Amino acid sequence: MDLGLQGKRAIVTGGSRGIGKAIARELAREGVDVAIVARNKDALDAAAAELAAETNRRIIALSCDVTSRAQVDAMVKEAASQLGGVDILVNSGSAPGGSASAIGPIEGLIDEELIDDFNVKYVGALRCSRAAIPFMKQAGWGRIINISGANARNAGNLSGGARNGSLVHMTKTLAVQLGRFGITVNCIHPGTTRTERTPSLLAARAQQLNTTPEDAERQDFLPDSPRGNAICRMVDASEIAFVTAFLASDKSWAVSGELVAATGGAGRAVYY
Numbered sequence: 497m498d499l500g501l502q503g504k505r506a507i508v509t510g511g512s513r514g515i516g517k518a519i520a521r522e523l524a525r526e527g528v529d530v531a532i533v534a535r536n537k538d539a540l541d542a543a544a545a546e547l548a549a550e551t552n553r554r555i556i557a558l559s560c561d562v563t564s565r566a567q568v569d570a571m572v573k574e575a576a577s578q579l580g581g582v583d584i585l586v587n588s589g590s591a592p593g594g595s596a597s598a599i600g601p602i603e604g605l606i607d608e609e610l611i612d613d614f615n616v617k618y619v620g621a622l623r624c625s626r627a628a629i630p631f632m633k634q635a636g637w638g639r640i641i642n643i644s645g646a647n648a649r650n651a652g653n654l655s656g657g658a659r660n661g662s663l664v665h666m667t668k669t670l671a672v673q674l675g676r677f678g679i680t681v682n683c684i685h686p687g688t689t690r691t692e693r694t695p696s697l698l699a700a701r702a703q704q705l706n707t708t709p710e711d712a713e714r715q716d717f718l719p720d721s722p723r724g725n726a727i728c729r730m731v732d733a734s735e736i737a738f739v740t741a742f743l744a745s746d747k748s749w750a751v752s753g754e755l756v757a758a759t760g761g762a763g764r765a766v767y768y
Contacts, residue, residue: 497747499526499741499742499744499745499746499747500745500746500747501523501526501527501528501741501744501745502526502527502528503527503528503529504523504527504528504529504583504584504744505528505529505530505531505575505576505579505580505581505582505583505584506520506523506528506529506530506531506582506583506584506585506586506744507530507531507533507571507572507575507582507584507585507586507624507628508520508523508530508531508532508533508586508588509533509534509560509562509586509587509588509589509620509621509624510533510534510588510589510590510643511530511531511532511533511534511540511543511588512532512534512536512539512540512542512543512557513534513539513543513691513692514588514689514691514692514693514733515588515643515686515689515691515733515736515737516532516534516586516588516589516643517532517543517547517733518691518732518733518734518736518737519586519588519643519736519737519740519741520532520543520547520555520586521547521550521551521734521737522734522737522738522740522741523584523586523737523740523741523744524547524548524550524551524553524555525551525553526741526745527553528553528584528744529553529554529555529556529579530547530553530554530555530556531555531556531557531558531571531574531575531578531579532544532547532555532556532557532558533558533559533560533562533571533575533589534559534560534589535559535560535561536559537557537559540557540558540559541557543555543557544556544557554579556575556578556579558571558574558575562589562616562620562621562623562624563612563615563616563619563620565623568620568623568624568627569623569627571627572624572627572628572631573627576631581631581634581635582628582631582632582638583631583632583635583637583638583639584638584639584640584641584744585624585625585628585632585638585639585640585641586640586641586643586740586744587620587621587624587625587640587641587642587643587663588643589616589617589620589621590613590616590617590620590659591613591616599653599654599655599656602654605654605655609655610654610655613655613656613659614655614658614659614662617659617660617663618659618662618663618666621642621663621666622666625640625666625670625681628640629674629679632674632677632678632679633674633677633679635678636677636678637678637679638674638677638678638679638680639679639680639681639682639743639744639745639748640667640670640674640679640680640681640682641681641682641683641684641740641743641744642663642666642667642681642682642683642684643683643684643686643736643740644660644661644663644664644683644684644685644686644755645657645660645685645686646660646685646686646687646757646759646762646763647660648660648661648663648664648685649685649757649763649765660685663683664683664755667681667682667683667753667754667755668681668753671752671753671754672753675752675753680743680748680749680751680752680753681752681753682743682748682751682752682753682754682755682756683754683755683756684736684739684740684743684755684756684757684758685755685756685757685758685759686731686736686758686759687730687731687757687758687759687760687762688730688731688759688762689730689731689732689733689736690729690730690731690732690733691733694730695709698712698713713729713730729760730760731758731759731760735758736758739756739758743756
């Protein structure tokens with residue numbers, strides 16, 4: 497299917513690695529020029545060079561701390577200047593899982609970690625959206641995709657789960673505000689996702705369980721998988737990217753203010 501993305505311009509935060517990098521790669525494969533954003537300039541430059549060589553599209557690296565409004569505004573302005581505009585924004589910047597102190601009893605919660613987590617993922621996405629929206633309004637077309645997380649649906653993480661839930665609310669609110677300008681806003685809940693970090697994490701887990709990484713993956717993820725032992729596996733970052741590319745396209749015009757769970761079918765809850 498031709499998604500009609502040839503010549504579009506995108507900003508992807510968290511684009512130097514993991515899900516963000518996979519999304520930048522897939523958008524570029526669809527003909528999009530992409531500004532990837534993160535704090536580590538060296539990692540960004542390496543990722544930009546890799547993706548540009550692989551996709552033959554323009555990939556620019558912009559270092560930015562999304563907790564700073566001034567830096568975000570300057571980054572979006574620079575992206576628009578270099579790319580000729582901003583059509584697509586993917587908010588994918590955050591530390592996986594959220595604050596470590598927020599997993600467990602409330603007595604162990606460290607306030608500063610919780611606040612920083614929200615400042616990066618939720619308020620950071622707000623800052624980036626606010627800066628990019630004027631360019632989309634000017635064009636009369638835009639796509640904002642927020643990468644959240646399936647732990648929003650599970651009690652137990654006072655930081656990671658809560659910040660992800662807040663992104664869903666922001667998604668619907670912006671969709672209502674921006675629809676008349678030709679801008680759609682949607683959210684994706686990835687489940688546990690295979691990225692560059694996964695092999696080392698599985699190796700450490702296998703050592704704990706005295707087994708192989710493959711068996712460790714099956715033991716940890718089979719209980720929540722509807723697909724059985726034979727094909728039990730994590731969702732790959734590239735599969736989150738496929739969903740994102742669709743939501744970034746004209747083909748997704750009918751979908752706005754919605755949440756897409758991309759977990760491989762994990763979980764048994766029914767949502768109406």
